[in-house]
Amino acid sequence: MGNALERDRMIHAGIVDTIESTVLSGTMCQKLWQNMWLDPIIKIIPAGNEKIGDFKKHVSPSHLMPEDILPGAKSIISYFIPFHESIPNSNIEGENASIEWAGAYVKTNKLITIIADNIEAFMGEHGYKSGKLPATHNYNKEDLISNWSHRHIAYLAGIGTFGRNNMFITESGCCGRLGSIIIDYEFSEYEQVEEPRERCISKSGKTCDICISRCMVGAYSAGAGGNYTFDRHKCHEQCLKNGELYEKLGAADVCGKCVVGLPCSTGEPARATK
Numbered sequence: 165m166g167n168a169l170e171r172d173r174m175i176h177a178g179i180v181d182t183i184e185s186t187v188l189s190g191t192m193c194q195k196l197w198q199n200m201w202l203d204p205i206i207k208i209i210p211a212g213n214e215k216i217g218d219f220k221k222h223v224s225p226s227h228l229m230p231e232d233i234l235p236g237a238k239s240i241i242s243y244f245i246p247f248h249e250s251i252p253n254s255n256i257e258g259e260n261a262s263i264e265w266a267g268a269y270v271k272t273n274k275l276i277t278i279i280a281d282n283i284e285a286f287m288g289e290h291g292y293k294s295g296k297l298p299a300t301h302n303y304n305k306e307d308l309i310s311n312w313s314h315r316h317i318a319y320l321a322g323i324g325t326f327g328r329n330n331m332f333i334t335e336s337g338c339c340g341r342l343g344s345i346i347i348d349y350e351f352s353e354y355e356q357v358e359e360p361r362e363r364c365i366s367k368s369g370k371t372c373d374i375c376i377s378r379c380m381v382g383a384y385s386a387g388a389g390g391n392y393t394f395d396r397h398k399c400h401e402q403c404l405k406n407g408e409l410y411e412k413l414g415a416a417d418v419c420g421k422c423v424v425g426l427p428c429s430t431g432e433p434a435r436a437t438k
């Protein structure tokens with residue numbers, strides 16, 4: 165038992181160190197944008213979490229199970245890499261996404277791929293396998309729904325809650341990117357996940373909805389009971405326009421006007437207003 169706990173600690177520390185040091189070395193490679201990323205938030209949950217079984221019903225019928233990605237899956241590493249405030253701040257003005265926002269998207273997607281490769285190498289050194297998932301572009305082009313929702317996994321891991329604009333809000337805000345990696349290492353114990361506290365001001369019963377009014381293409385429309393419906397196709401069209409504008413950066417289909425300049429962009433607002 166003692167040995168198992170020691171092994172758990174070593175694997176856990178190795179995973180955290182691999183993610184943190186990959187973010188740090190990515191930062192050091194940035195010649196122009198030294199301040200792109202802040203400290204990642206990292207959690208590990210059992211792959212057998214019973215709520216993942218409900219994803220086919222609640223998220224999408226085509227949502228994969230951890231076993232579909234890695235046979236013998238035992239744990240899921242879920243993480244959020246927050247953007248330095250200079251990235252969202254650059255994207256507040258204007259109709260087009262800023263070049264910093266577009267560049268941060270391309271670079272963070274790449275970083276998420278490198279993190280997965282480094283975790284695979286670390287786990288491999290200890291005799292374990294990893295199931296890697298891309299940051300994005302793993303969605304069906306017709307209905308714009310992915311077979312793996314990083315946000316729902318992060319929600320189960322207790323990293324945050326969903327805002328009025330669908331964005332996932334963490335203690336470091338919603339501006340940043342999420343990743344998940346599946347491994348076949350089973351920890352003898354997992355961190356207790358606390359009941360999530362509401363991070364969105366509107367959803368905690370106060371007045372806000374600033375995010376909704378920031379969309380210039382009208383992707384959100386008021387629905388019954390103060391809820392909004394979201395037209396993902398309208399949003400996608402706007403992202404593709406910016407993708408054309410920033411073609412030279414790589415795949416930069418971004419917008420993000422409804423996630424910047426908000427009380428929840430870089431911190432957790434509902435907590436402060438309680």
Ligand code: B12
Pocket residue numbers: 222223224269299300301302303308309310311312313314315316319326327329330331332333338339340341342343394396397399400403417418419420421422423
């Ligand atoms: C497909 C996709 C898109 C599509 C469709 C988006 C959509 N909302 O449907 C398009 C191209 C339009 C798009 C746009 C954007 N995207 Co996008 N996209 C994805 C992708 C690849 C899959 C999302 C998906 O299909 N999930 C399945 C659906 C069914 O689940 P979901 O999106 O998580 O949505 C659920 C929540 O809103 C949830 N929900 C809402 N309230 C509550 C409350 C509770 C209690 C619970 C449990 C759930 C819940 O219910 C929805 C349905 O179940 C993910 C990466 C990934 N693989 O996870 C990135 C991702 C969602 N996108 C992201 C971002 C940042 C954007 C943009 C801001 C573009 C940009 N980078 O500039 C916009 C924002 C649009 C918006 N308001 O949602 C980030 C979100 C980060 C965050 N903090 O939330 C992600 C996670 C990428 C990443 N790796 O970080 N995206």
Ligand code: SF4
Pocket residue numbers: 327328329363364365366367372373374375376426427428429433
């Ligand atoms: S801007 Fe306000 S309503 Fe919109 S997600 Fe953030 S806290 Fe919620």
Ligand code: SF4
Pocket residue numbers: 378379380381382383384398399400402403418419420421422423
């Ligand atoms: S990302 Fe842009 S187009 Fe999509 S909902 Fe937000 S503001 Fe509207």
